[in-house]
Each structure stands twice: as structure tokens, then as C-alpha cells.
Amino acid sequence: MMEGVIRFTEMVxxxxxxxxxxxxxxxxxxxxxxxxxxxxxNMCAKCLKSEVDITEGLQKHATIIHCPECDKYLHPPKTWxxxxxxxxxxxxxxxxxxxNLNKVRLIHADFIWTEPHSKRIxxxxxxxxxxxxxxxxxxxxxxxxxxxxxxxxxxxxVQANPDQWVAAVQLRQHVSxxxxxxxxxxxxxxxxxxxxxxxxxxxxxxxxxxxxxxxxAVKFLEFVGKVTPVRSRDDKQLVSHDVKSSTYNYKYxxxxxxxxxxxxDLICLPPKVAIRLGNxxxxxxxxxxxxxxxxxxxxTLRHCFLxxxxxxxxxxxSLLSSRQLVEYIVLDVEPVSSGVTIGGSKxxxxxxxxxxxxxxxxxxxxxxxxTHLGHLLSAGDYALGYNLYGANSNDTELDKYRDLxxxxxxxxxxxxxxxxxxxxxxxxxxxxKSLAMEVDDSGNxxxxxxxxxxxxxQFLRDLEExxxxxxxxxxxxNKDYEPSEMAYVTDGDDVPSIPxxxxxxxxxxxxxxxxxxxxxxxxxxxD
Amino acid sequence: xxxxxxxxANKLPLRSTTPRGLQFENNCEIGVFSKLTNAYCLVAIGGSxxxxxxxxxxxxxxxxxxxxxxxGTRIIGRLCAGNKNGLLLPHTTTDQELQHIxxxxxxxxxVQRIDERLSALGNCIACNDHVALTHTDLDKETEEMIAxxxxxxxxxxxxxxxxxxxxxxxxxxxxxxxxxxxxIEDLDELSTLLQVPLVAGTVNRGSEVxxxxxxxxxxxxxCGSDTTxxxxxxxxxxxxxxxxxxxxxxxxMRKSLVDSYV
Numbered sequence: 001m002m003e004g005v006i007r008f009t010e011m012v013x014x015x016x017x018x019x020x021x022x023x024x025x026x027x028x029x030x031x032x033x034x035x036x037x038x039x040x041x042n043m044c045a046k047c048l049k050s051e052v053d054i055t056e057g058l059q060k061h062a063t064i065i066h067c068p069e070c071d072k073y074l075h076p077p078k079t080w081x082x083x084x085x086x087x088x089x090x091x092x093x094x095x096x097x098x099x100n101l102n103k104v105r106l107i108h109a110d111f112i113w114t115e116p117h118s119k120r121i122x123x124x125x126x127x128x129x130x131x132x133x134x135x136x137x138x139x140x141x142x143x144x145x146x147x148x149x150x151x152x153x154x155x156x157x158v159q160a161n162p163d164q165w166v167a168a169v170q171l172r173q174h175v176s177x178x179x180x181x182x183x184x185x186x187x188x189x190x191x192x193x194x195x196x197x198x199x200x201x202x203x204x205x206x207x208x209x210x211x212x213x214x215x216x217a218v219k220f221l222e223f224v225g226k227v228t229p230v231r232s233r234d235d236k237q238l239v240s241h242d243v244k245s246s247t248y249n250y251k252y253x254x255x256x257x258x259x260x261x262x263x264x265d266l267i268c269l270p271p272k273v274a275i276r277l278g279n280x281x282x283x284x285x286x287x288x289x290x291x292x293x294x295x296x297x298x299x300t301l302r303h304c305f306l307x308x309x310x311x312x313x314x315x316x317x318s319l320l321s322s323r324q325l326v327e328y329i330v331l332d333v334e335p336v337s338s339g340v341t342i343g344g345s346k347x348x349x350x351x352x353x354x355x356x357x358x359x360x361x362x363x364x365x366x367x368x369x370x371t372h373l374g375h376l377l378s379a380g381d382y383a384l385g386y387n388l389y390g391a392n393s394n395d396t397e398l399d400k401y402r403d404l405x406x407x408x409x410x411x412x413x414x415x416x417x418x419x420x421x422x423x424x425x426x427x428x429x430x431x432x433k434s435l436a437m438e439v440d441d442s443g444n445x446x447x448x449x450x451x452x453x454x455x456x457x458q459f460l461r462d463l464e465e466x467x468x469x470x471x472x473x474x475x476x477x478n479k480d481y482e483p484s485e486m487a488y489v490t491d492g493d494d495v496p497s498i499p500x501x502x503x504x505x506x507x508x509x510x511x512x513x514x515x516x517x518x519x520x521x522x523x524x525x526x527d
Numbered sequence: 528x529x530x531x532x533x534x535x536a537n538k539l540p541l542r543s544t545t546p547r548g549l550q551f552e553n554n555c556e557i558g559v560f561s562k563l564t565n566a567y568c569l570v571a572i573g574g575s576x577x578x579x580x581x582x583x584x585x586x587x588x589x590x591x592x593x594x595x596x597x598x599g600t601r602i603i604g605r606l607c608a609g610n611k612n613g614l615l616l617p618h619t620t621t622d623q624e625l626q627h628i629x630x631x632x633x634x635x636x637x638v639q640r641i642d643e644r645l646s647a648l649g650n651c652i653a654c655n656d657h658v659a660l661t662h663t664d665l666d667k668e669t670e671e672m673i674a675x676x677x678x679x680x681x682x683x684x685x686x687x688x689x690x691x692x693x694x695x696x697x698x699x700x701x702x703x704x705x706x707x708x709x710x711i712e713d714l715d716e717l718s719t720l721l722q723v724p725l726v727a728g729t730v731n732r733g734s735e736v737x738x739x740x741x742x743x744x745x746x747x748x749x750c751g752s753d754t755t756x757x758x759x760x761x762x763x764x765x766x767x768x769x770x771x772x773x774x775x776x777x778x779x780m781r782k783s784l785v786d787s788y789v
Binding site: 024030 | 714733
């Protein structure tokens, strides 16, 4: 019997407790007497609303300040927030502007449409608050904002003086050509380093960049420091000074000096530097300039690198630069040793017999020289080199070497001048973009312009001949280019041209700035 | 007849159609400070005489109105429980108070002091002249005492899940008012137990503590000043007070007697 009882109770417990179904009854609202479900305050919603107003004491009208020029809203005292009408940022901003809202719990907020020109913004807010008896009631109310127009500081400054710049970076390289600046221009375009520039001015032997913000200028300066060996100094000038708030407005200038050593320059190293670099022959050629200078001794095929710091510690000038290159015709080439690869390029030490093109046929002046271009040259080729035999160098460094025997010719590169003559006048299949520069043309005549065009042409040729130079910059397809019928004539030794797959198709977007985002096949960088 | 009377200093109680309610020292929970049954009325000792005079004006000719304290406190409504047969007092009542009450009440009323752990008997026991509802944890002896002294049938119950039945309901021989959250099934069950009509409602502007805001017997009821007109009408209808006078029952009977006489 007992076991029976125990088993029954266990069964009941297993099935769970016996629960009566509870139906909630109705009571009368204590105020208006309508039937309602009982709640914590036992008042119907309407009576409750008339009794209690949880929006009491909350701010329902506010003023916000808006800059019509740049569409920004002022968050006092000084921050300007950019926000579109009816956007999330504007909603957050409007809610933040209401005081006392932290005393209640905000459930939902959204905009009510107002005419844009009405200068009113309406926000509908739903809040919850606890009242007597522990009941929580939810109420919706509308907050109205009056929008006042006022120009923000930066816009007013721009309006007052549109050419006002705050920071300027002045790039200078004291050499007689502008090759570096052409190349630098392309690099800047590729990396978009001059995005924040207000103005770019082309000066004699340099370029000036103007910025509205010191940090932009510093960023640009660091970019330049990464691509060229530079030395810089900065200064500031007081423009205005607010005594009350003790704020000072300055103009910052950064003076940047680029090392005057360029590619293909012939340099005579000062004795100290030569010793420090391990007794490299005093005559070296500069092969590559990035943020460090690569030097190659053509007679021994030794190479080294000079950092910007190292260069500027004991700076030197180049002996001869590419303006002074003279054309030679190669009569005979005899390799001396096996080829060597330095820094990605091959060199082969060879003995060559050359004669100046100007001498050719006129006299029998032949030079026997040692050159590092043995892999490129063969008999009958044209080459460009420095005429040390005929040069009158005024270099103090050279005088320091008492027992130095100078080679008569220093060959630098192969020349494609003959082949270029055939192609003269025909457009290239590729083109380059350029920065929007203001040219400061004071007192320079037409000669300068011709010189500049010639230099630019030379620069383009350089690009064609050197793939590693092209590596860093973006080239675009020239839409006007039509391959000529002559292309079918396959010449063994054709003029080096840039293969099509390296060119980027120009992307045309409605907005002015085009970005080299698309390339024909893969990325140009992944060569 | 249900009354809400003005309790302003030095103002006579008004009998008006828009009454404004009773207060004990500015507190509308009058059920805490007074106890009303069919045979007597107990009132706490207050600072002003207004509270007492209200009851006197209404009830003095019919039943004794006694000013007292229990255990030195004024919350007498919540500490004692009683009906026309008897009155139960907690163990905290002093001998003097006990004697005073015994002297003041009619001899038909048995006054008994009981020893109970739950000493707020007014919160634990709700009764009329026939049935009582008690707290579920009340002692067995107390239950027997209640049945004995008050002459009622005792049921242990909860009201809307609350064990303090004495606070959340108030009933007489004619009807009763319970906690507003009482479910319909509970209402039916209680109604069957008590054998009177019950209604779920509020008092004192939505307050759920019925017994604190309302004291009632078969012909009169008093409410706290915050009670709204809706609540008043509910109370009047459920306790059937609209035409009730102390002699109403007799009058009705007289009519029928006269009829039969003729």
C-alpha cells in the first residue's frame, strides 16, 4: 500500500505540478472606469498619459549650427562634424545635443521629414521611464531643431584668402637638368602623395608644393624622403596670434634638398669617401638613385650603396652628367671576364675599341677602353659615354688624386639613336600623366621651353630603355596610337619599346580624377 | 452608503456628491489606523480629532467607536482582526490596552489576546461574520482560536499569489473587494468559499492594498481620500451600500410585516 502511494506521488511529480489555468480578469480603470486588464498602476493607458508625462523636463527644442559651404555641423566648442541630412551621423549628433536625455532610457529615434529649406529638423524619440509602483511607461515625443547657418573656421579662412597655404614643401635639386623632377612627378602620381596639395608651382631647379595642413606636408616630406636621398630643414613663421585664447597661427616651410647625383653620372669620389667605401676606384658611375645612391666602379665591377645620411655627411658632386654624353661607335668588343649580376642588372667586363661618331671618317682617333657593357655591345653598335680625353674637368677632388690615370672614354649606355631616327615623329603607344603645375616663367625665353621639351623627350626614351625605371611608375595606353605597317618588318635589333601588357588602360570616371586601378592583365607591379 | 469625507482642520465633515476623502494625519491609508465591524469600530489615537469625529458622526448612534492603541502603536487596523462575535489581539497588546478595549466593547464581543508568531493579525486574517480567510502559515492553535472566538469557518488561502490575505482583500456579509490582479478562476473559487459576490478592483487611485485603503461593514464604508469616483462606484455596488442604512433591513421587514398585518 505504501509503495503504491509512493509510486503514485512519484508519477505525479514526474508529470509535473498540476497547474490551474489562470485567466486574468478585468478591472475598471480607477480614473475613467473603462474595463481594462489590471496593470501596475491600474489605470488605462490614456489616463496614465494624462496623469504622468515622462517627457517633462526634457529638452524639446534645440539649435544646431551648420556650415553651408562644407555641410558640416558644429559640435561645440570647436568640432565640426560632416553629416548628410537624414543620416545616421546626424541622428546621433542631434540626440547628443539634447540635454537631460540620460535620465530616461532611449528606445528609438528617427527623423520626421521636413522641407530642406525650412531650416528645421524634427526627430521622433521614444523613451521609457519608471514611475511609481514600478511600472515602466513608454512615450514618444518630437524634438525640433532649428538649423542656423554659420561658416566654419576653415571655410571662412579659405573664403578670405583662397590661396592661403599653411605649409609649403620646397623641393630643390641643384643640377642643370630636370630628369629627377620628371621621374618624381610620375612617382607622386602613382602613389597619390600630392592628394592634399592646394597648389603646385614649378620653380627654377625645383618644385614647390603647398598644403593646408602641416601634417599633410610632413607626410609628403616623408614620402619624398623614401624615394630620393634628401636633406631637409623646416621653419615656421608667425602669421597671427590670438592673445585671449593664446593660439598661434603659423606658416610652415620645409626646405628639401635632393642629392645632386643622378643616374648615369660620372663621379670622382673624394679620397675619404673612397677609403670608407673600401677603396673603390675614384671614378664611379651612379647606376640607380632611390632613397640610396647605387655606385658602380666600371673598371672593377664593384658596387656599393650610399644612404642619404652617408651621402650628406660628406657630400660630393658629379664630375660629368648626362648632358655631356657623347656618342661613340663601337668597333670591337672583347669580353675579359665572365658576366656578373649586380642589383638585378647584368654586367660584363670587356675591352672595347671605340671611336667618336664625330671623328668617324674624319680622323683615325680610336680609343681602347675597358667597359662594363660587354653584354650589350657588339661591333657596329652605337654607345654613349663620357669623353674624358677631351674633357676639361675643374674638379677639386680629381686634383687630390696625384697618381690617377683617367681612362679616355667611359661608356655608359647603348645608344639607339639611329633606330630612333626611323621612328621619328611617330607617336608612342603609351603616354604619361602629369601633375597640374603652375609654371613660374619669369624671365625665361623660348630657349628654355625647347630645352625642357628635349629633356622630356629624353626622359621618355629613358623609360623605354629601362624596365626597372618603369617598375615604379604607371604608364597608360595612348588611345591615339595606331600601330604602323612598318611593325611587320621585324628587325633584329629593334628600338626597345614597352610591351602592351605593361600599360594600364585609362579609367574614365565622370569625376575628374582618374585612378590607375585597372590594368589589362593583372597588376603592373607583378611583373 | 459610502462616504468620503473632507478632513481639513476645523471643518465639519461634508456630505456632498463630490466627496474628497478621508485622511489620517495626511495619509490616505485609513485601513491601517482603524477597524470597522458590524458591532464596533476601533480608531487610532491621532494628533487631530478629525479622524475620530468623522467616525463618531457617522457611527456613534449605532455602534461604539473606541479610541485605542495596540502595543503602543497606532497601526491598529493591521494588528487586530475581528467581527461582531469577537476580536483577536496580538501578543504585543499591553494589559492596559486589553482592559480598555474589553471595557469599551459590548459584552457580546469576546476579546482575546493570542500568541502568534505572525503578530500582524489584520494582515493575516480577513473575515466577516461567517467565514475567515487566513495566511497559509498560521499556527494550528491560532486557527482553532479564530474558529472559536470569531465563530467562523476558517480557510487558508492566497489572493493573487499573495499570502497576506488580510491586506489584499476586504469582505463583509454582503460582498467583497479583492486585489485587482486576481484571476477569474481564483475569484470564482474565493466566491464559492465565501459565499458572497467578489469583485477585483482598486482603491486609493489604483492602489492594490485594498484593506489599507478601505474599511467596510454591512451598511457603511470609509475610503481614503485618493479614491476615485470609479472606485467608489465599484465599492458601492459590490458591498451593496447604495440604499443601506442601519435600519434598512428592519424597514424592509417592517413593510412586509405591515403588509401582512393588513
